Amino acid sequence: MVGELVEFEEGTIGITLKLESNNVDVVLMGDDLMIQEGSSVKATRKIVQIPVSEAYLGRVINDLAKPIDGRGEISTSKSRLIESPASGIISRGSVYEHIQIGLIAIDSMILSINSVRV
Numbered sequence: 001m002v003g004e005l006v007e008f009e010e011g012t013i014g015i016t017l018k019l020e021s022n023n024v025d026v027v028l029m030g031d032d033l034m035i036q037e038g039s040s041v042k043a044t045r046k047i048v049q050i051p052v053s054e055a056y057l058g059r060v061i062n063d064l065a066k067p068i069d070g071r072g073e074i075s076t077s078k079s080r081l082i083e084s085p086a087s088g089i090i091s092r093g094s095v096y097e098h099i100q101i102g103l104i105a106i107d108s109m110i111l112s113i114n115s116v117r118v
Helices: 104-116
Strands: 004-008 013-019 024-028 041-047 049-052 078-081
Antiparallel strands (some): 004 013
């Protein structure tokens, strides 16, 4: 499946990106030095999910959401798919202020366009 976690024989984890009849593109989430052509890989049947919790605030994690700051494990009971659909336009709040991006020329153009509208 696209977005599935796969595990190579030496333990490196990957995420499938593109499936073709004779080729699978995988992004590696770890060391690739031991992976060679012909290495075996197994499907985990799990779509990539990220754990979510307020316990992650202020923590340093790796690409697989494992803590690397030496402050212990992070406990969470909820997770969310990485590739989840965006909320619909109607359910989003209205925008009343423009975002300044830091480039004076662009910010001033947006400000002048907004001031012309009535």
